[in-house]
Amino acid sequence: MTCSTDVIAQCVRWYLAYAISLRNLEEMMAERGIIVDHSTLHRWVIRLVPLLDKAFRRHKRSVGRRWRMDETYIKVKGQWKYLYRAVDTAGQTIDFLLTAKRDAAAALRFFRKAIRHHGEPDVVTIDKRVLSH
Template structure:
Protein backbone atom coordinates (compact mmCIF):
# COMPACT_ATOMS: atom_id res chain seq x y z
CA UNK A 1 0.00 0.00 0.00
CA UNK A 2 2.84 2.40 0.80
CA UNK A 3 4.39 1.77 -2.59
CA UNK A 4 1.14 2.76 -4.29
CA UNK A 5 0.85 6.15 -2.60
CA UNK A 6 4.61 6.81 -2.58
CA UNK A 7 5.74 5.99 -6.12
CA UNK A 8 4.62 6.41 -9.72
CA UNK A 9 3.27 2.87 -9.97
CA UNK A 10 -0.04 1.51 -11.23
CA UNK A 11 -1.97 -1.24 -9.48
CA UNK A 12 -0.89 -3.69 -12.18
CA UNK A 13 2.74 -2.68 -11.66
CA UNK A 14 2.36 -3.66 -8.02
CA UNK A 15 0.68 -6.95 -8.94
CA UNK A 16 3.68 -7.84 -11.14
CA UNK A 17 6.20 -6.77 -8.49
CA UNK A 18 4.52 -8.92 -5.85
CA UNK A 19 4.42 -11.89 -8.26
CA UNK A 20 8.18 -11.58 -8.78
CA UNK A 21 8.57 -11.93 -5.02
CA UNK A 22 6.42 -15.03 -4.89
CA UNK A 23 3.16 -13.43 -3.74
CA UNK A 24 0.03 -13.80 -5.82
CA UNK A 25 -1.95 -10.62 -5.14
CA UNK A 26 -4.60 -9.34 -7.53
CA UNK A 27 -4.40 -5.64 -8.34
CA UNK A 28 -8.03 -5.20 -7.25
CA UNK A 29 -7.07 -6.47 -3.78
CA UNK A 30 -4.39 -3.79 -3.50
CA UNK A 31 -6.98 -1.19 -4.45
CA UNK A 32 -9.36 -2.42 -1.73
CA UNK A 33 -6.59 -2.31 0.86
CA UNK A 34 -5.73 1.26 -0.12
CA UNK A 35 -9.34 2.44 0.13
CA UNK A 36 -9.79 0.74 3.51
CA UNK A 37 -6.50 1.61 5.18
CA UNK A 38 -5.40 5.01 3.86
CA UNK A 39 -7.98 6.94 5.95
CA UNK A 40 -6.54 5.29 9.07
CA UNK A 41 -3.01 6.32 8.13
CA UNK A 42 -4.07 9.89 7.40
CA UNK A 43 -5.96 10.19 10.69
CA UNK A 44 -2.93 8.91 12.60
CA UNK A 45 -0.59 11.26 10.76
CA UNK A 46 -2.70 14.30 11.65
CA UNK A 47 -1.87 13.66 15.32
CA UNK A 48 1.86 13.86 14.55
CA UNK A 49 1.91 16.60 11.90
CA UNK A 50 4.25 19.48 12.59
CA UNK A 51 2.77 23.00 12.71
CA UNK A 52 2.99 25.16 9.59
CA UNK A 53 3.87 28.82 9.17
CA UNK A 54 1.29 31.60 9.05
CA UNK A 55 2.04 32.84 5.53
CA UNK A 56 0.21 30.55 3.09
CA UNK A 57 0.36 30.15 -0.68
CA UNK A 58 -2.94 28.73 -1.92
CA UNK A 59 -3.92 27.37 -5.32
CA UNK A 60 -5.92 24.59 -6.95
CA UNK A 61 -4.94 22.01 -9.54
CA UNK A 62 -6.93 19.70 -11.82
CA UNK A 63 -7.55 15.99 -11.29
CA UNK A 64 -9.59 13.81 -13.65
CA UNK A 65 -12.34 11.78 -11.94
CA UNK A 66 -14.79 9.69 -13.95
CA UNK A 67 -13.62 11.39 -17.14
CA UNK A 68 -14.29 14.89 -15.77
CA UNK A 69 -11.97 17.47 -14.28
CA UNK A 70 -12.26 18.01 -10.53
CA UNK A 71 -10.32 20.42 -8.36
CA UNK A 72 -7.71 19.71 -5.70
CA UNK A 73 -7.32 22.74 -3.44
CA UNK A 74 -3.93 22.95 -1.77
CA UNK A 75 -1.74 25.36 0.17
CA UNK A 76 1.83 25.45 1.40
CA UNK A 77 3.49 27.88 3.76
CA UNK A 78 6.35 30.11 2.61
CA UNK A 79 8.84 27.34 3.45
CA UNK A 80 6.99 24.91 1.17
CA UNK A 81 5.40 22.85 3.93
CA UNK A 82 1.98 21.47 3.04
CA UNK A 83 -0.80 23.23 4.94
CA UNK A 84 -3.77 21.16 3.79
CA UNK A 85 -5.64 19.83 0.77
CA UNK A 86 -9.24 19.21 -0.29
CA UNK A 87 -10.77 17.65 -3.40
CA UNK A 88 -13.94 19.37 -4.61
CA UNK A 89 -16.25 18.75 -7.55
CA UNK A 90 -16.50 22.43 -8.48
CA UNK A 91 -14.18 25.40 -8.66
CA UNK A 92 -16.18 28.17 -7.05
CA UNK A 93 -16.58 30.31 -3.95
CA UNK A 94 -18.30 27.55 -1.96
CA UNK A 95 -15.49 25.10 -2.67
CA UNK A 96 -12.82 27.63 -1.73
CA UNK A 97 -14.69 28.52 1.48
CA UNK A 98 -14.84 24.87 2.47
CA UNK A 99 -11.13 24.53 1.84
CA UNK A 100 -10.22 27.56 3.96
CA UNK A 101 -12.51 26.44 6.77
CA UNK A 102 -10.90 23.01 6.85
CA UNK A 103 -7.35 24.35 6.63
CA UNK A 104 -7.90 26.93 9.37
CA UNK A 105 -9.64 24.43 11.65
CA UNK A 106 -6.72 22.01 11.39
CA UNK A 107 -3.77 24.40 11.17
CA UNK A 108 -4.77 27.64 12.82
CA UNK A 109 -5.37 31.03 11.26
CA UNK A 110 -2.80 32.41 8.82
CA UNK A 111 -1.71 36.04 8.88
CA UNK A 112 -1.43 36.18 5.09
CA UNK A 113 -2.77 34.15 2.18
CA UNK A 114 -1.21 34.60 -1.24
CA UNK A 115 -3.20 33.42 -4.25
CA UNK A 116 -3.54 34.02 -7.98
CA UNK A 117 -6.16 36.26 -9.58
CA UNK A 118 -9.01 33.78 -8.96
CA UNK A 119 -12.15 35.73 -8.14
CA UNK A 120 -13.75 32.73 -6.44
CA UNK A 121 -10.83 32.25 -4.03
CA UNK A 122 -10.75 35.95 -3.24
CA UNK A 123 -14.52 36.04 -2.61
CA UNK A 124 -14.23 33.03 -0.30
CA UNK A 125 -11.53 34.61 1.84
CA UNK A 126 -13.36 37.93 1.93
CA UNK A 127 -16.46 36.10 3.19
CA UNK A 128 -14.40 34.45 5.92
CA UNK A 129 -12.87 37.80 6.86
CA UNK A 130 -16.27 39.39 7.44
CA UNK A 131 -16.69 37.08 10.45
CA UNK A 132 -13.23 37.75 11.88
CA UNK A 133 -12.17 40.52 14.25
CA UNK A 134 -8.68 40.50 12.72
CA UNK A 135 -8.93 39.88 8.96
CA UNK A 136 -6.53 37.65 7.10
CA UNK A 137 -4.34 39.67 4.74
CA UNK A 138 -4.89 38.72 1.09
CA UNK A 139 -2.22 39.05 -1.62
CA UNK A 140 -2.95 38.28 -5.27
CA UNK A 141 0.59 38.11 -6.64
CA UNK A 142 1.12 35.31 -9.11
CA UNK A 143 4.91 34.98 -8.93
CA UNK A 144 4.75 34.53 -5.14
CA UNK A 145 2.57 31.47 -5.77
CA UNK A 146 5.25 29.65 -7.75
CA UNK A 147 6.12 27.59 -4.69
CA UNK A 148 2.68 25.96 -4.46
CA UNK A 149 2.46 25.52 -8.24
CA UNK A 150 5.79 23.68 -8.15
CA UNK A 151 4.53 21.57 -5.25
CA UNK A 152 1.52 20.47 -7.34
CA UNK A 153 3.96 18.63 -9.59
CA UNK A 154 4.84 16.05 -6.95
CA UNK A 155 1.16 15.11 -6.64
CA UNK A 156 0.50 15.15 -10.39
CA UNK A 157 3.58 12.99 -11.02
CA UNK A 158 2.14 10.34 -8.74
CA UNK A 159 -1.39 10.41 -10.18
CA UNK A 160 -0.27 10.31 -13.84
CA UNK A 161 0.15 6.48 -14.01
CA UNK A 162 -3.40 6.08 -12.67
CA UNK A 163 -4.82 7.71 -15.82
CA UNK A 164 -7.64 9.28 -13.84
CA UNK A 165 -9.84 8.05 -11.01
CA UNK A 166 -13.05 6.10 -11.46
CA UNK A 167 -15.12 7.79 -8.76
CA UNK A 168 -14.93 10.76 -6.42
CA UNK A 169 -14.73 8.80 -3.15
CA UNK A 170 -11.79 6.70 -4.33
CA UNK A 171 -10.06 9.80 -5.68
CA UNK A 172 -10.46 11.61 -2.35
CA UNK A 173 -9.03 8.70 -0.36
CA UNK A 174 -6.12 7.93 -2.67
CA UNK A 175 -5.15 11.59 -2.92
CA UNK A 176 -5.16 11.85 0.87
CA UNK A 177 -2.68 8.95 0.96
CA UNK A 178 -0.46 10.58 -1.65
CA UNK A 179 -0.55 13.90 0.21
CA UNK A 180 0.22 12.18 3.53
CA UNK A 181 3.23 10.42 2.02
CA UNK A 182 4.33 13.70 0.44
CA UNK A 183 4.23 15.43 3.83
CA UNK A 184 6.21 12.64 5.48
CA UNK A 185 8.86 12.98 2.77
CA UNK A 186 9.04 16.70 3.57
CA UNK A 187 9.86 15.84 7.19
CA UNK A 188 6.52 17.06 8.50
CA UNK A 189 6.02 14.21 10.97
CA UNK A 190 7.15 14.66 14.57
CA UNK A 191 9.75 12.00 15.36
CA UNK A 192 10.63 12.62 19.02
CA UNK A 193 14.28 13.14 18.12
CA UNK A 194 14.64 9.65 16.62
CA UNK A 195 16.03 9.42 13.09
CA UNK A 196 13.85 7.12 10.98
CA UNK A 197 13.46 6.45 7.28
CA UNK A 198 10.41 7.72 5.43
CA UNK A 199 9.12 4.13 5.22
CA UNK A 200 9.60 3.58 8.96
CA UNK A 201 7.73 6.79 9.73
CA UNK A 202 4.84 5.68 7.53
CA UNK A 203 4.63 2.23 9.14
CA UNK A 204 4.91 3.71 12.65
CA UNK A 205 1.51 5.35 12.14
CA UNK A 206 -0.19 2.03 12.84
CA UNK A 207 2.42 0.54 15.15
Template structure:
Protein backbone atom coordinates in the same frame (compact mmCIF):
# COMPACT_ATOMS: atom_id res chain seq x y z
CA UNK B 1 3.15 -3.08 11.90
CA UNK B 2 0.50 -5.25 13.52
CA UNK B 3 -1.96 -2.71 14.92
CA UNK B 4 -4.24 -2.41 11.89
CA UNK B 5 -7.46 -4.38 11.86
CA UNK B 6 -6.85 -6.97 9.16
CA UNK B 7 -9.95 -9.04 9.81
CA UNK B 8 -11.08 -10.71 6.61
CA UNK B 9 -7.75 -10.17 4.85
CA UNK B 10 -5.66 -13.17 3.87
CA UNK B 11 -2.35 -11.31 3.50
CA UNK B 12 -0.10 -10.31 6.41
CA UNK B 13 -0.10 -6.66 7.34
CA UNK B 14 3.54 -6.14 6.35
CA UNK B 15 2.69 -7.13 2.75
CA UNK B 16 -0.32 -4.80 2.74
CA UNK B 17 1.62 -1.83 4.08
CA UNK B 18 4.55 -2.31 1.71
CA UNK B 19 2.18 -2.32 -1.27
CA UNK B 20 0.24 0.78 -0.29
CA UNK B 21 3.39 2.65 0.73
CA UNK B 22 5.02 1.97 -2.64
CA UNK B 23 1.82 3.03 -4.38
CA UNK B 24 1.75 6.48 -2.75
CA UNK B 25 5.52 7.00 -2.81
CA UNK B 26 6.52 6.09 -6.36
CA UNK B 27 4.92 6.61 -9.79
CA UNK B 28 3.53 3.07 -10.07
CA UNK B 29 0.24 1.58 -11.18
CA UNK B 30 -1.51 -1.28 -9.36
CA UNK B 31 -0.46 -3.62 -12.16
CA UNK B 32 3.16 -2.55 -11.71
CA UNK B 33 2.87 -3.48 -8.05
CA UNK B 34 1.27 -6.80 -8.89
CA UNK B 35 4.30 -7.64 -11.06
CA UNK B 36 6.80 -6.42 -8.47
CA UNK B 37 5.22 -8.52 -5.74
CA UNK B 38 5.11 -11.54 -8.05
CA UNK B 39 8.88 -11.21 -8.53
CA UNK B 40 9.19 -11.36 -4.74
CA UNK B 41 7.16 -14.54 -4.50
CA UNK B 42 3.91 -12.92 -3.39
CA UNK B 43 0.91 -13.54 -5.65
CA UNK B 44 -1.48 -10.64 -5.09
CA UNK B 45 -4.03 -9.27 -7.54
CA UNK B 46 -3.90 -5.58 -8.42
CA UNK B 47 -7.55 -5.20 -7.35
CA UNK B 48 -6.62 -6.33 -3.83
CA UNK B 49 -3.95 -3.62 -3.61
CA UNK B 50 -6.56 -1.11 -4.72
CA UNK B 51 -8.92 -2.19 -1.94
CA UNK B 52 -6.13 -2.00 0.65
CA UNK B 53 -5.19 1.51 -0.44
CA UNK B 54 -8.77 2.77 -0.28
CA UNK B 55 -9.34 1.14 3.12
CA UNK B 56 -6.15 1.98 4.99
CA UNK B 57 -4.69 5.18 3.55
CA UNK B 58 -7.36 7.54 4.96
CA UNK B 59 -6.84 5.96 8.40
CA UNK B 60 -3.12 6.62 8.22
CA UNK B 61 -3.77 10.19 7.06
CA UNK B 62 -6.13 10.77 9.99
CA UNK B 63 -3.45 9.58 12.43
CA UNK B 64 -0.82 11.75 10.73
CA UNK B 65 -2.79 14.90 11.65
CA UNK B 66 -2.23 14.14 15.34
CA UNK B 67 1.53 14.10 14.78
CA UNK B 68 1.92 16.92 12.30
CA UNK B 69 4.39 19.67 13.15
CA UNK B 70 3.06 23.27 13.30
CA UNK B 71 2.98 25.26 10.06
CA UNK B 72 3.59 28.95 9.41
CA UNK B 73 0.99 31.71 9.23
CA UNK B 74 1.85 32.91 5.72
CA UNK B 75 0.05 30.58 3.31
CA UNK B 76 0.24 29.98 -0.43
CA UNK B 77 -3.00 28.50 -1.78
CA UNK B 78 -3.83 27.09 -5.21
CA UNK B 79 -5.79 24.30 -6.87
CA UNK B 80 -4.73 21.67 -9.39
CA UNK B 81 -6.63 19.19 -11.56
CA UNK B 82 -7.23 15.50 -10.87
CA UNK B 83 -9.10 13.26 -13.34
CA UNK B 84 -11.85 11.08 -11.83
CA UNK B 85 -13.96 8.81 -14.06
CA UNK B 86 -12.84 10.79 -17.10
CA UNK B 87 -13.81 14.18 -15.66
CA UNK B 88 -11.58 16.82 -14.10
CA UNK B 89 -11.98 17.44 -10.37
CA UNK B 90 -10.11 19.95 -8.25
CA UNK B 91 -7.50 19.42 -5.55
CA UNK B 92 -7.20 22.52 -3.36
CA UNK B 93 -3.86 22.70 -1.57
CA UNK B 94 -1.89 25.18 0.52
CA UNK B 95 1.69 25.34 1.77
CA UNK B 96 3.38 27.84 4.05
CA UNK B 97 6.23 30.09 2.89
CA UNK B 98 8.72 27.34 3.80
CA UNK B 99 6.91 24.86 1.55
CA UNK B 100 5.35 22.80 4.35
CA UNK B 101 1.96 21.32 3.51
CA UNK B 102 -0.90 22.99 5.35
CA UNK B 103 -3.91 21.13 4.02
CA UNK B 104 -5.65 19.71 0.94
CA UNK B 105 -9.21 19.04 -0.22
CA UNK B 106 -10.56 17.28 -3.31
CA UNK B 107 -13.75 18.88 -4.63
CA UNK B 108 -16.12 18.20 -7.51
CA UNK B 109 -16.40 21.88 -8.42
CA UNK B 110 -14.09 24.86 -8.60
CA UNK B 111 -16.03 27.75 -7.12
CA UNK B 112 -16.33 29.98 -4.08
CA UNK B 113 -18.16 27.35 -2.01
CA UNK B 114 -15.43 24.76 -2.67
CA UNK B 115 -12.66 27.24 -1.85
CA UNK B 116 -14.40 28.23 1.39
CA UNK B 117 -14.74 24.58 2.41
CA UNK B 118 -11.01 24.25 1.92
CA UNK B 119 -10.23 27.34 4.00
CA UNK B 120 -12.63 26.28 6.75
CA UNK B 121 -10.94 22.87 6.93
CA UNK B 122 -7.42 24.30 6.93
CA UNK B 123 -8.20 26.96 9.53
CA UNK B 124 -9.95 24.46 11.81
CA UNK B 125 -6.84 22.27 11.77
CA UNK B 126 -4.09 24.91 11.80
CA UNK B 127 -5.52 28.17 13.08
CA UNK B 128 -6.04 31.42 11.19
CA UNK B 129 -3.22 32.58 8.91
CA UNK B 130 -2.01 36.16 8.93
CA UNK B 131 -1.90 36.29 5.14
CA UNK B 132 -2.75 34.14 2.13
CA UNK B 133 -1.17 34.41 -1.29
CA UNK B 134 -3.24 33.17 -4.24
CA UNK B 135 -3.70 33.68 -7.96
CA UNK B 136 -6.20 36.10 -9.50
CA UNK B 137 -9.12 33.71 -8.99
CA UNK B 138 -12.22 35.65 -8.05
CA UNK B 139 -13.73 32.56 -6.42
CA UNK B 140 -10.77 32.09 -4.08
CA UNK B 141 -10.76 35.77 -3.14
CA UNK B 142 -14.51 35.64 -2.49
CA UNK B 143 -13.98 32.63 -0.21
CA UNK B 144 -11.45 34.54 1.91
CA UNK B 145 -13.76 37.55 2.00
CA UNK B 146 -16.49 35.27 3.37
CA UNK B 147 -14.11 33.86 5.98
CA UNK B 148 -13.11 37.40 7.00
CA UNK B 149 -16.66 38.57 7.67
CA UNK B 150 -16.95 39.82 11.25
CA UNK B 151 -13.28 39.31 12.14
CA UNK B 152 -11.40 42.14 13.84
CA UNK B 153 -8.11 41.00 12.29
CA UNK B 154 -8.98 39.89 8.76
CA UNK B 155 -6.66 37.65 6.77
CA UNK B 156 -4.52 39.67 4.37
CA UNK B 157 -4.89 38.51 0.77
CA UNK B 158 -2.02 38.88 -1.70
CA UNK B 159 -2.92 38.07 -5.30
CA UNK B 160 0.63 38.12 -6.66
CA UNK B 161 1.52 35.31 -9.03
CA UNK B 162 5.22 34.90 -8.17
CA UNK B 163 4.36 34.33 -4.50
CA UNK B 164 2.43 31.23 -5.52
CA UNK B 165 5.34 29.59 -7.33
CA UNK B 166 6.12 27.52 -4.26
CA UNK B 167 2.69 25.85 -4.11
CA UNK B 168 2.61 25.36 -7.90
CA UNK B 169 5.98 23.61 -7.65
CA UNK B 170 4.68 21.52 -4.76
CA UNK B 171 1.75 20.30 -6.88
CA UNK B 172 4.29 18.56 -9.13
CA UNK B 173 5.27 16.11 -6.40
CA UNK B 174 1.63 15.03 -6.13
CA UNK B 175 1.01 14.90 -9.89
CA UNK B 176 4.17 12.83 -10.43
CA UNK B 177 2.61 10.07 -8.33
CA UNK B 178 -0.93 10.33 -9.73
CA UNK B 179 0.12 10.36 -13.39
CA UNK B 180 0.65 6.57 -13.75
CA UNK B 181 -2.68 6.00 -11.98
CA UNK B 182 -4.26 7.22 -15.24
CA UNK B 183 -7.79 7.77 -13.97
CA UNK B 184 -9.43 7.28 -10.60
CA UNK B 185 -12.58 5.17 -10.79
CA UNK B 186 -14.55 7.07 -8.15
CA UNK B 187 -14.44 10.31 -6.23
CA UNK B 188 -14.18 8.43 -2.93
CA UNK B 189 -11.23 6.32 -4.03
CA UNK B 190 -9.47 9.42 -5.40
CA UNK B 191 -9.97 11.25 -2.09
CA UNK B 192 -8.63 8.33 -0.04
CA UNK B 193 -5.60 7.67 -2.19
CA UNK B 194 -4.69 11.36 -2.44
CA UNK B 195 -4.74 11.45 1.36
CA UNK B 196 -2.04 8.78 1.37
CA UNK B 197 0.03 10.57 -1.27
CA UNK B 198 -0.12 13.78 0.75
CA UNK B 199 0.95 11.95 3.93
CA UNK B 200 4.00 10.45 2.24
CA UNK B 201 4.85 13.86 0.78
CA UNK B 202 4.66 15.41 4.26
CA UNK B 203 6.86 12.66 5.69
CA UNK B 204 9.48 13.44 3.05
CA UNK B 205 9.30 17.10 4.05
CA UNK B 206 9.90 16.27 7.72
CA UNK B 207 6.45 17.35 8.86
CA UNK B 208 5.51 14.36 11.00
CA UNK B 209 6.74 13.98 14.59
CA UNK B 210 6.49 10.68 16.45
CA UNK B 211 9.02 9.67 19.09
CA UNK B 212 12.22 8.53 17.42
CA UNK B 213 11.15 9.60 13.94
CA UNK B 214 14.27 11.70 13.42
CA UNK B 215 16.28 8.49 13.19
CA UNK B 216 13.75 6.56 11.09
CA UNK B 217 13.73 6.09 7.34
CA UNK B 218 10.78 7.51 5.38
CA UNK B 219 9.40 3.97 5.11
CA UNK B 220 9.59 3.34 8.85
CA UNK B 221 7.90 6.67 9.56
CA UNK B 222 4.98 5.56 7.38
CA UNK B 223 4.80 2.24 9.23
CA UNK B 224 5.01 4.02 12.59
CA UNK B 225 1.90 6.02 11.68
CA UNK B 226 0.11 2.85 10.59
CA UNK B 227 1.05 1.30 13.92
CA UNK B 228 -0.84 4.07 15.75
CA UNK B 229 -4.18 2.93 14.30
CA UNK B 230 -6.42 0.93 16.62
Protein backbone atom coordinates in the same frame (compact mmCIF):
# COMPACT_ATOMS: atom_id res chain seq x y z
CA MET C 1 -2.60 -16.91 2.45
CA THR C 2 -2.35 -14.12 5.00
CA CYS C 3 0.15 -11.36 4.29
CA SER C 4 2.28 -9.75 6.95
CA THR C 5 1.72 -6.14 7.90
CA ASP C 6 5.11 -5.33 6.33
CA VAL C 7 3.95 -6.67 2.95
CA ILE C 8 0.63 -4.81 3.18
CA ALA C 9 2.39 -1.56 4.13
CA GLN C 10 4.90 -1.98 1.28
CA CYS C 11 2.12 -2.55 -1.26
CA VAL C 12 0.17 0.51 -0.14
CA ARG C 13 3.34 2.62 -0.12
CA TRP C 14 4.29 1.57 -3.65
CA TYR C 15 0.77 2.19 -4.90
CA LEU C 16 0.70 5.71 -3.45
CA ALA C 17 4.30 6.69 -4.18
CA TYR C 18 4.64 5.48 -7.76
CA ALA C 19 1.11 5.84 -9.19
CA ILE C 20 1.09 2.28 -10.53
CA SER C 21 -2.07 0.35 -11.28
CA LEU C 22 -3.31 -2.27 -8.86
CA ARG C 23 -2.91 -4.93 -11.56
CA ASN C 24 0.74 -3.89 -12.06
CA LEU C 25 1.26 -4.05 -8.31
CA GLU C 26 -0.32 -7.52 -8.27
CA GLU C 27 2.21 -8.58 -10.93
CA MET C 28 5.13 -7.02 -9.03
CA MET C 29 4.19 -8.93 -5.90
CA ALA C 30 3.84 -12.20 -7.86
CA GLU C 31 7.39 -11.69 -9.17
CA ARG C 32 8.45 -11.60 -5.52
CA GLY C 33 6.59 -14.83 -4.73
CA ILE C 34 3.61 -13.16 -3.04
CA ILE C 35 0.27 -13.95 -4.65
CA VAL C 36 -2.30 -11.24 -3.93
CA ASP C 37 -5.29 -10.23 -6.05
CA HIS C 38 -5.67 -6.64 -7.25
CA SER C 39 -9.06 -6.41 -5.50
CA THR C 40 -7.38 -7.30 -2.21
CA LEU C 41 -4.78 -4.61 -2.85
CA HIS C 42 -7.61 -2.14 -3.47
CA ARG C 43 -9.24 -3.04 -0.13
CA TRP C 44 -5.91 -2.49 1.63
CA VAL C 45 -5.52 0.94 0.04
CA ILE C 46 -9.10 1.98 0.86
CA ARG C 47 -8.72 0.84 4.45
CA LEU C 48 -5.22 2.11 5.19
CA VAL C 49 -5.02 5.50 3.46
CA PRO C 50 -7.38 7.28 5.92
CA LEU C 51 -5.47 5.74 8.85
CA LEU C 52 -2.12 6.81 7.41
CA ASP C 53 -3.43 10.31 6.73
CA LYS C 54 -4.62 10.62 10.33
CA ALA C 55 -1.31 9.31 11.71
CA PHE C 56 0.80 11.61 9.53
CA ARG C 57 -1.27 14.66 10.47
CA ARG C 58 -0.69 13.92 14.18
CA HIS C 59 3.08 13.98 13.70
CA LYS C 60 3.23 16.89 11.29
CA ARG C 61 5.19 19.86 12.58
CA SER C 62 3.29 23.04 13.36
CA VAL C 63 2.69 25.56 10.61
CA GLY C 64 3.03 29.33 10.60
CA ARG C 65 0.12 31.65 11.37
CA ARG C 66 0.39 33.52 8.03
CA TRP C 67 -0.91 31.56 5.05
CA ARG C 68 -0.80 32.11 1.31
CA MET C 69 -3.52 30.30 -0.62
CA ASP C 70 -3.39 29.56 -4.32
CA GLU C 71 -5.00 27.35 -6.93
CA THR C 72 -3.76 26.00 -10.21
CA TYR C 73 -4.89 23.68 -12.97
CA ILE C 74 -2.84 20.46 -13.30
CA LYS C 75 -3.05 17.18 -15.16
CA VAL C 76 -3.38 14.08 -12.96
CA LYS C 77 -3.40 10.64 -14.60
CA GLY C 78 -4.48 12.23 -17.89
CA GLN C 79 -7.30 14.33 -16.40
CA TRP C 80 -7.26 18.07 -15.67
CA LYS C 81 -7.89 18.93 -12.00
CA TYR C 82 -7.80 22.03 -9.83
CA LEU C 83 -5.21 21.98 -7.05
CA TYR C 84 -5.95 24.30 -4.12
CA ARG C 85 -2.91 24.74 -1.86
CA ALA C 86 -1.97 26.72 1.23
CA VAL C 87 1.62 27.40 2.32
CA ASP C 88 3.03 29.22 5.31
CA THR C 89 5.76 31.88 5.29
CA ALA C 90 8.45 29.17 5.47
CA GLY C 91 7.06 27.61 2.28
CA GLN C 92 5.76 24.53 4.08
CA THR C 93 2.59 23.10 2.55
CA ILE C 94 -0.20 23.46 5.08
CA ASP C 95 -2.89 21.59 3.17
CA PHE C 96 -4.18 20.92 -0.31
CA LEU C 97 -7.33 19.81 -2.12
CA LEU C 98 -7.55 18.25 -5.57
CA THR C 99 -10.94 18.68 -7.22
CA ALA C 100 -12.58 18.46 -10.64
CA LYS C 101 -14.49 21.72 -10.19
CA ARG C 102 -13.30 25.29 -9.66
CA ASP C 103 -16.08 26.97 -7.75
CA ALA C 104 -16.84 28.71 -4.47
CA ALA C 105 -17.92 25.43 -2.85
CA ALA C 106 -14.55 23.80 -3.61
CA ALA C 107 -12.59 26.83 -2.37
CA LEU C 108 -14.63 26.98 0.84
CA ARG C 109 -14.31 23.21 1.38
CA PHE C 110 -10.52 23.55 1.04
CA PHE C 111 -10.31 26.52 3.42
CA ARG C 112 -12.45 24.78 6.06
CA LYS C 113 -10.36 21.61 5.77
CA ALA C 114 -7.13 23.57 6.30
CA ILE C 115 -8.56 25.36 9.34
CA ARG C 116 -9.95 22.12 10.78
CA HIS C 117 -6.53 20.45 10.59
CA HIS C 118 -4.28 23.40 11.51
CA GLY C 119 -6.35 26.02 13.32
CA GLU C 120 -7.33 29.49 12.18
CA PRO C 121 -4.46 31.59 10.77
CA ASP C 122 -3.80 35.20 11.75
CA VAL C 123 -3.42 36.37 8.14
CA VAL C 124 -4.44 34.80 4.81
CA THR C 125 -3.18 36.10 1.47
CA ILE C 126 -5.28 34.84 -1.44
CA ASP C 127 -4.29 34.76 -5.09
CA LYS C 128 -6.47 37.15 -7.12
CA ARG C 129 -7.84 34.35 -9.29
CA VAL C 130 -9.41 32.63 -6.27
CA LEU C 131 -11.44 35.79 -5.66
CA SER C 132 -13.25 35.21 -8.95
CA HIS C 133 -15.35 32.47 -7.33
